[in-house]
Amino acid sequence: MAENTPTKLNGAERAAIFLMSLGEENASQVLKHMGPKEVQRVGAAMATMTNVSREQVENVLGDFMETYDNQTNLGVGSEEYIRKVLVDALGEEKAGTMVDRILLGHNTKGLESLKWMDARAVAELIRLEHPQIMAIVLSYLDSDHAAEVIAFLPERVRVDVLLRIATLDGIQPAALQELDEIMERQFSGNQNTIQSSGVGGVKSTADILNFIDSSMEAEIMDMIKDADAELGQQIQDLMFVFDNLVDVDDMGVQALLREVSSETLIIALKGADEGVKEKIFKNMSKRASEMLRDDLEAKGPVRISEVETAQKEILAIARRMAEAGDISLGGKGAEEYV
Known part of the structure; x- marks a missing residue:
């Protein structure tokens, strides 16, 4: 870490330095408003x-203060200010979820408790619920x-x-509110208002399947295709599999x-x-690639x-790095950047 320059710090590292600079008590108060991921x-x-x-510390704190100083008193509480500070601290990808929770009221006590x-x-907890309830709950969790x-x-x-x-294309806020209340009662929590219902969808299913054990994933995909061939193909097109690594740029592969680890790679x-x-060979030194071939x-x-x-x-490592903004995944289902 000592050799890193401030410009090389990623969002999580900058946030870590900022929080450690605040002291234990203040840092803990900030962490209370963050999600599990x-x-x-x-x-x-x-x-x-x-x-x-x-x-490094001066750079991180300086950036924060510069952002703060550029805001008027009226702007400090604005959506744009909150979004900019969180993006600067955590990066676009990670800040997005938190912005939603803060600005759209996604930090619901009942459903949010499941993430922890x-x-x-x-x-x-959900095994005796109707499959539709299970689907909504799973859509709300990280993939x-x-x-x-x-x-x-x-x-x-x-x-x-x-x-x-x-096939879940969002649900009515009232229905999501009711589900949240059910979960809240189980955790004896307090009620908060839900303002968004954008859960589920083909991409959500593909993301979940990406993390399922390979043997189980293959079996489930076969059964999905038997039930709905077109939908199964849409899901498969959005999944990122090992062969899709050929579509990752060279810097990302490196x-x-x-x-x-070498053993895992072999x-x-x-x-x-x-x-x-x-x-893989192309993105290693000549000596390293020869050793790997051997x-x-x-x-x-x-x-x-x-x-x-x-x-x-x-x-799993590739997806984690992609979420952190360190690499960009290729594949048919990947988003394009301009």
């Missing part, structure tokens, strides 16, 4: 930061969390729930490789497409399940 990312950045230079719960506990919950649900309802998520490439292998040749037979697990691990 934001807390996890900023907390992880805090835990790994060592030898933070005075220049263990996946098994959430599954136990990786929802995938973990689905793994604990009975097999007979998994496909039904995912199909309902895919950044990803720095986060992946196992993952044993079952990879030749195009993906060449993409290791691949020397590696004996590997179980398909081990290959799929390794590939899933790499994909």
Whole structure:
């Protein structure tokens, strides 16, 4: 961390420096207003930061104060000001969810509580609910969390729930409010108003399936296609799979490789497409690529399940980096940037 310059700090690291500068009590008050994913990312950045230079601290605090000073008293409470400060601190991707919660009233006590719960506990809580209720709840969770919950649900309802998520085109605020109240009563919480109902959709289903175990994912996709071939194809087109790494730009692949262990990479490439292998070799030094080729040749037979697990691990790292804004994923379902 000592060698980093202020311009190289990512959003989570800048937020971590800012919070550590506030002191324990003030930092804890800020964290109370953040969601589980934001807390996890900023907390992880805090835990790994060592030898933070005075220049870095001054740069982060200076940027914040400059933003603050440029606002009028009337602007401090405005939507644009809140959005700008959060984006500057956490980055566009991570700040988006928090802006929604603050400005659109998404920080609902009942449903929001589920985001902090263990996946098994959430599954136990909703397992007796109607599949449509399950679909709404899962749509409200982060994709990786929802995938973990689905793994604990009975097999007979998994496909039904995912199909309902895919065809869910938002719900009436009153209905979402009622669901939130039900959850609140279970947690003995207080009621807040819900102002948005944009949950579910094909992309949401694809995101969830991206995090599901490979063997289960294949089985579920087959069943979805049997039930609705066109919808199944739409979902598959939006999923990011290991072969899609060929569409990631070279800088992104190089950044990803720095986060992946050699053993995981070797196992993952044993079952990879030749195009993906060449993409990886291309983005390594000549010596490193030669060593990797030798290791691949020397590696004996590997179980398909081990290959799929390794590939899933790499994909999870890639998605995490994409969410942090460190890389841009390609693939058919990826968003384009201009």
